[in-house]
Amino acid sequence: MARVLVGVKRVIDYAVKVRVKPDKTGVVTEGVKHSMNPFxxxxxxxxxxxxxxxxxxxxxxxxxxxxxxxxxLRTALAMGVDKAIHVDVAGPEYETLQPLHVSKILAKIAQNEKVDIVIVGKQAIDDDCNQTAQMTAGILGWAQATFCSKIEKGDQELTVTREVDGGLETVKCKLPTVISADLRLNEPRYATLPNIMKAKKKPLQKITPKDLGVDTSPRVQILSVEDPPTRQAGTIVPDVDTLISRLKESGHIQ
Incomplete structure (x- = not known):
């Protein structure tokens, strides 16, 4: 049977309205509700x-x-994961942590733990990068199946249905492989109170990127973080002719 590694990220909860810091160096995270990335x-x-x-x-x-x-990680353990690894990255180092760094960390742990399948969400809802799965597969030299909405096991291979722009694509990939989960893959379960209590006794290992030999030096510099421009209010016109006239006046059509 396969050993599985799952990547989970702590992000600002999806229901929270994100606010930009006054100095435009990032977003406000202090005192803001966080949760596991939905994907x-x-x-x-x-x-x-x-x-x-x-x-x-x-x-x-x-x-x-x-x-x-x-x-x-405790939430994942309460859902049914067997053990957890916390890679401690804090302060300025965490502010500039990129998908490439995370991919190198996941790849190293996958090798150390001798796993056969790596599963991550297709993207995090804070940075929307959608890069970690692809780069992890590239670093490991493994097969990959991204935007997965269905997984079926074969003999030493997985048959995966992918969501693509034109519809659905079915691919077969040999193990070991890296998978990224799409929205329609499943409906996550709630952690029950007994399992939450059991999770407290499950092993949680703490390491650093340095322990894994991964350099997390920043490769990008954040120049400014700003709110998107406010959309102007729309207007209601009585008929198509008026609409065309207004569009011509505004220069949207010639």
Whole structure:
């Protein structure tokens, strides 16, 4: 049976209105509710289902971030993950942590833990990068199946249905492989109170990027973070002729 590594990220909760800092260096995170990235919840759920189907033997969750990242790891453990690894990255180092750094960390842990499948959410809702799965597969030299909405196990391979612009694409990929979970892959379960209590006794290892030999020096510099421009209010016109006349006046059509 396969061993599965799942990447989870602590992000500002999807229901929170994000506010830019007055100095435009980033967004306000202090005192703001955080939770597990929704796409990563789907990844965790799929890993648990693979174990329930006797396809996976063990699930390991990994999160890179400050001490608070352990909160999402405990959530993953309560959902059914077997053990967790917290890669401690805090302060300015975390502010400039990029998908490339995370990919190198995941790749190193995947090799150390001898896993067969890496599952991550297709993107994080804070930076929307959608890069980690692809780069992790590239670093490892493994097969990859991104934007996955269905997984079926074959003999030493996975048949994956991918969501693409034109519809659905079905691919077969040999193990080991990297998968990114799309929205329609599954519906994540809620952690029950007994499982939340059990999660407190499950192993949670703490390491640093340095322990893995990964350099997290920033490769980008954030110049400014700004709110998007406010949309102007629309107007209602009585008929098509008036609409065309208004568009001509504004220069939108010639």
């Amino acid at each position: 990563d919840e789907i990844a965790v759920e799929e890993a648990i289902r693979l174990k329930e189907k006797k396809i996976a033997s063990e699930i390991i969750a990994v999160s890179c971030g400050p001490p608070q990242a352990q909160e999402v």
